[in-house]
Amino acid sequence: MADLFQTSVSGMLAFQRALATTSHNISNVNTKGYSRQRVELTTLTPTLVGGGWAGSGVGIAQIRRMADDDRNANVRSNTAEYNRLNTFAELSGRIDGLLADKNAGLAPSLQAFFNSVQQAAADPTSSTARDVMLTEGRNLVSRFHFLSSRLTELEKEVNTRLEVTVDEVNELASAVARLNQEIAVALGRSQGAPPNDLLDKRDALLEQLSERVATQVVALADGSVNVFIGNGQPLVAAAVSNPLKTVASADDPSRREIAFVAGGSTVNITNNITGGSLGGLLDFRRESLDVVKGELDELATVLATEFNRVHRLGVNFDQGTMQRGGDFFVITDPANAARTIDVALTRPSEIAWASPALTGEWTDDTGQSVNTGTGKIGAARVGADVDLESPAAFDTIRLVRTGSGYRAEITARDGSLAVIEPVPTVDGSLQIAVAGGSIAVEVTGNPDEGDAFFIKRNVNGRGDNTNLLALADLRNHKLMEDGDATVQEFYSRVVGRVGTQTLRANVNRDAQEVMLEQAVAYREEVSGVNLEEEAAEMLRYQQAFQASAQLIVTANAVFQSLLDAVGR
């Protein structure tokens, strides 16, 4: 009789526990990281009675946490990759929008600048047109500055986010280490029964960790786990966590990098970090930010160098006298060309728009030609290093046709005369050596012997636009990528490449999101709480409990009838 009571009580107790577990499941239906639990029932040890082994009721074998380590690891690795791509796509999109913006990008000001040069060339004596050119030049450099400062801001943001993320990683790591310890203790106390909710908590922490950096989790026999990052750095070793920290880059003190601190030594592991938002930040900085910044610097450098080179070939008439043009642009820090490029000129009259030398047929006092032949002289190409200023500089060159070739009579500014023979070059022009360098001209047609031409220092040729035309033409020169792209094309390529990168990041992120959803679904398939299921479980255990309770009544009735029989 006692058996009957005992058996039904064991049932009631077990079903009560089962109901409690169901209730626990239902309560935690919205708890992140919770794994549903199941009470596993087992028969109690039977007792030997006359007829054999009689069952003595039900007991609880285990409260099992429905979780699968492989599925959890799968979620973690997908989380790390998703967060990496998400961070990359988000930041890359910001550069993307910046570069191609119709108002903020470089393309419109590049275009406006070259247009202003072209306009100045069309109207060389107009100082208004040159003023516009100077203003457009300033607009162009301020656009370079703007883009460069936005990129620097992005870099600073990357730095800040690295610091914040590293702090978070450290906190999560130490929390995991603490839980490792608790779990080991709990396991010891319960002699092997798993502390389900602690395990859930740890898994949730590990997942949060993998949002920040890709990890490798290795389970140990005592229930704790080791967490490795990079190429094997133990972020968590059982109950101990080793912190990460941000350090200044050796190349650039303003740039933060990531170091691993263990046993008093600090190792820079920036290049080993993969996955998570940390990996995304580093990838973005390396693959997008640095590259764009470098390309922008390259663009500024090439533009300034080439523009200056041509600008120096020409002359201006600043303050009334002809003088060689200086640098149009100046770059104070070549390593940060886009940030430090500036317009070196201050006045429109400093723009070198004319050629240093003018040419023509030799004339008498009235300006009449003395030539009888049909020879014509082309424009003079005066080398950049030809002396224009000193007394020894050339003033007038009289180029005379002789029986066998040409004779150049060079009068210097101090009045001294030198007679030399010009050197014919392969392209058909004549090279005339003068102080500092050489001048090349071309004579076409058939000059008679004794016909003469002049190459004169340009003292008043303000209407000459030769150099502005050469400057405007730089727009069409393939200055970039080893002669493969003009500055405009180069910039378009940068925009196109950044766009492609962003597009790819977005597509990959979206694809990874699906992967992550699948991984989560795969885990939830085992671990997730389903309320319908729990409702059914509840009904099942409720009925079982009621049945067990009914058994007590039955046992009581049986016992009562026995008492009745004896008590008579």
Add this chain to the structure above:
Amino acid sequence: MRISTSQFQAVSIGSVLQHQAKLSKTQQHLATGQRILTPADDPVGAARVLDLTASIGELQRLQDNAGMAQTRLGSEEAVLVEVGNLLQRVRELAVQANNDSNSATERRFIAAELRERFEQLVQLANSTDGNGEYLFAGAASREQPFSRTATGVVYNGDQNERMVQVGPTRQLVENHTGFDVFMKVPNGNGTFSTQPAAGNRGTGVIDSGRVLDPEGGAVFPATILFRESASGRLEYAVNGSGDWQPFEPGEAIRFDGIEVTITGVPADGDSFVLERSRPQSVFVTLQNLIDALESGGDNVIDRARVHNAIGRAIADLDQAQENVLRVRAEVGARLYAIEAELDTNENALLELKSAVSKIEDLDYAKAVSEFNLQLVGLQAAQQSYVRIQGLSLFNLL
């Protein structure tokens, strides 16, 4: 497959959100009319649009350049027309003065008008465009190119022509220098000029001559010497050859591929010189004419001298007129080229703009239908979410 309640919730709300995001993006496209909101929407297209926009900007600038060149060439053309008219009038006066009915006094009257014309010509040569730039000064366009001196007119400009970019690969010369228009004009007939020797005593008048065969081997200066033979016949010989030919007034004298005609009667010992043509400015030509008209009296020898001088001046004037016509023809050709370039650029602009619009502009029909589709998708997701949320076993307990 088992599915957890929270995941079921997340998935269904997630799909609502996803539809919303898509709808918002399409709405942005519709609101801006742009197919490309950021380069990531179409990286190749975005880069292409940048290049195309740059080309459009450049072409528009070049169109402006062409317009400016048109204006300048137009000013030049107007001045050249004036110069042509002036030279025509001068030639008429020269022809009129050449008539023997004019006395020396009347010739001086004509010379007086020519002096006016001369001043007018200097003014025309010093014309400026609307910006105060001298049209015929070359690169020294801020300084007056022609100045009067005691001996005549001096050209202070240079020989540099200005180029202007009117097409992506097309540069045009947009001016002529004074040197080209007024100074470097060949005299005579373009190959040689003729004149009587200083001490001629006869009435022989030489014309400007012609080239019959450019390869004839004529050498300048060439001399035609006259003598009276023992028989009293007038004979001439070329370049002291001793090959004396009988002279008939008005009959062409041909040698070495050239031909000149001498009218009137040269005296014994008179000679005529043929010189290689040299550059001579329009001003010198005019001055020579004026000098000729103002010199000499009414005797036959003076008349012959004046006829010779006027004849020479007319030949020089013809060269000057021809030179102006050449320059005008060049101006016309350049204006035509600019016109053509403007047309080409305009077409290119249209094409570029339509290319940009093709890449950049939204296909509204497509976008609207997509929008509607997404709207239906969102509604379906929302409705199904609401309906499903109502279902739970617990409701039935």
